[in-house]
Amino acid sequence: MAGSGIAHLRADEKRALTVENLVVEFPVTGGVVHAVSDLSIDVLPGETLGILGESGCGKSSAGRALMQLPAPTSGRVLLGDAELTALKKNDMRRARAKMQMIMQDPVSALNPRRKVKDLVAEGLEVWGFEGKDRAKFVDDLLSSVGLDPAVVRDRRPHELSGGQCQRVCIARSLALDPDVLICDEPVSSLDVSVQAQVLNLLEETRERYDLSMIFIAHDVAVVKNISDRVMVMYLGKTCEVIPSDDMQNKALHPYTRLLLASVPSAADAQARAAGEATAEAPVKDVELPSPLNPPSGCRFRTRCPLATEQCAAEEPVLREMRPGQFVACHNVSA
């Protein structure tokens, strides 16, 4: 099938991560689940790309496919210059150290029987530690994620809170000095007050270790706050790529605007109380189509207020609307 295009990829020669035409499909009884269909991404060194979408849009499958866990059905993933999708198993193991992932549930991501110091040092154990004092290195890592090494060093995950476990996961991922950090919903299982601590920590870590980051989440405000660019996904396709600064006011794709309008806020309620009609065209109240059998043409057309016949026949390709903003929709203009 035709893809959403690669118009949004930048011509920079130096990219931390490049993904071209990534496809992830899972065979199931009665067909194939099209989890990710032709996704292209580029991330510059030190940049954060936010991937935003609802459950089932393929954002987590995309994140895992970047890590080659499992390898994508087709498409190319390049970490720096190394093409991960073409590497042999042993080379892949070596390359994977440069790319780390932080999972949604920090408690189940940690081996419950190991102590914090061993969990953090696990990568060093596998790859060998080039330095004098490994224990001190681990302690420094723990302090840098805001944990007191003397207190947590000998504890096991069940003795820590969710927020502390997520800090351990972050320390673990930093141990091997990665280039790219992939965060898959890192704060959605945490409480609001703890969520802010972890978001601040991720932001500082990225700066201090000069990391490139892919931040996958469903919360519009969280993604906007941490990212340089935001990619909005719907049913395995890219809808819009937009600088996060423009997110609130300049988003064009009907789906992005639906997401923005759905964020509950006091202002929105006051408007409703005053009987004002919301500016947005009503979205058709239908269910998310099945990724087993996605709609033809534009995948959002079944719920889209702007849908026309063209949307069913022809798949929209990403077009540049403003510098840095790319939209895959037939019916919007800048």
Next chain:
Amino acid sequence: MTSESKSPILVVENLRTVFHTPRGDVRAVDGVSFELRPGETLGLVGESGSGKSVLGRTVMGLISNDARTTVTGKVTLGGVDVHGVKRAVRRKLWGTEVAMVFQDPMTSLNPVKRIGTHLTETLRFHLRCTRKEAEERAVELLTQVGIPEPKRRMRQYPHEMSGGMRQRVVIAMALACDPRLLIADEPTTALDVTVQKQILDLLGNLTTERDMATVLVSHDLGAVAGRTDRVQVMYAGRTVEQGRTSEVFAAPTHPYTDALLASIPQIENAPHSLLRAIEGNPPDMANPPGGCRFAPRCGYADTTCTSDLPLLQPLAGPGRSVACHHPLLAGAAPVGSEHTHGR
């Protein structure tokens, strides 16, 4: 608001729920009082472990005195003392006086029963109507909660529906016997944002149409801000601040409410701006700190705060009160604000 003139449907007085655990007594709800009148929506907000869900369940009578639990204080629901009557009497209240919507719509539905059975079962038990009447009423209920093709849906099983549709079914079940009070415990937490909005709109409309009282329990301050008349902010089992929702969120007076609001990422924030995080973790409820429960994490705390437990003090504004020795009143400069800043 016209609801002020009506007599309250729910009165909660100094309610305490204590769980006796091997680690000691956990005071999950520790002296909470409030009233609710028909047509009113109350928001209970707080982080996990603040006692908001236990409060909801104790009010309904799902948690009551037993070998491991002690409930003191009084809950009066439609004139009946919920914890003072026999279980059989309490059971009569469920469905007709009070109903509950839980967080996860999949676990609130029986996976081996059809949607229709879920609805008609409730109707036939409580309203003693015939199978045919129950079925007609069930179709009507499904239409009211916005489910397309209700007749076909009646024959389906829960796994054949999406999360949002399932939550609509759960709401229809809760509304089946026209309850006067609906307790919604995190009704949208398991749902996607676009679906969340639909469900919150639906609950809001139903409350107005049926002149029902609603308690919305949530950790999402955004959801509560837009959908409730009054709000009660909970921390470690106690109410720290209460009042009109618009007033509390516009000018929070308790340092916890203030810090909680500041720690939520806002879409207006510039990218890469640091959030004002609350340092530390919520207290262990088996062993809460003496004095104000929030004192160890509070930037304004002094020795009074660690020794004396603050009680709710009335403030200006209808029903507005705060439990703090040093409430943030307009013009007060934040002392030690650098302390509350994220690291």
